[in-house]
Amino acid sequence: MNSEHRRARALTAVLAAVAFAAAATAYALIGRGEQQAPAARQAEIAARGRQVMPFDLERTTHRFAKSATGGVQTVTSDDPADAGQVRSIREHLTAEAAAFGKGDYGDPASIHGGGMPGLHDLERGHDRIDIRYAELPAGARITYTTTDASLVTALHAWFDAQVADHGRHAEHG
Incomplete structure (x- = not known):
């Protein structure tokens, strides 16, 4: 060579x-x-969340449990004796359940963005979702129930997006 x-x-x-x-x-x-x-993104979501949610993300936990007919969103105070956090959670979830029942998902859109997975389907199909609020000892929950398979899929996508966006402040239940 x-x-x-x-x-x-x-x-x-x-x-x-x-x-x-x-x-x-x-x-x-x-x-x-x-x-x-x-x-x-999680830091951005937390900053936006502080503008919408009256409770402290650092002192509360969001749980999103999927079911065959929808799912359950739970927010609880990490300290059940923290009456201020518990009150703020309950007030917020009461208002959210009422808004969601009317197809108003403006708060999640303002936190997560209008393109949030499942959001548009939930807005359009709100009249086919039974939304129920209930108090818990350390906070509150919203239960979403529907017989529409496409809305169950939208709820599950919406739950997954919230868990991903809220990071350590949220979990699958």
Whole structure:
């Protein structure tokens, strides 16, 4: 093999190594960006939530439990003896249940955005969803029940979006 051919092969090997290193670095940065994006969105959602929800996200827990006919949204104070948090939860969920029953999902839209999964279907199908509010010792819950399979799917998508957006402040029940 002549020296010119060896140099060409060496240059090709170096360029391949540089390309591989660049791709690996880009992949690592993209991976970090994907991990940071949810955290940034969750911080944004928490900030918007403070404008809508009167209780402290740091001192409460949201649970979203799916069922075959809809699901149950529960908000409780992490300290059941915190009467202020419990009162704020109950007042908020009372108002939300009444609004949702009329097809008004403006509060979730203002927190999560109008493109929130399931939101438009819930607004359009609100008259086919039974929405019931109930007090709990440490907060309150809203139960959503429907026989419309597409609305069950919308509720489940809406629940999943809330759990994802609220991060450590929410969980599947």
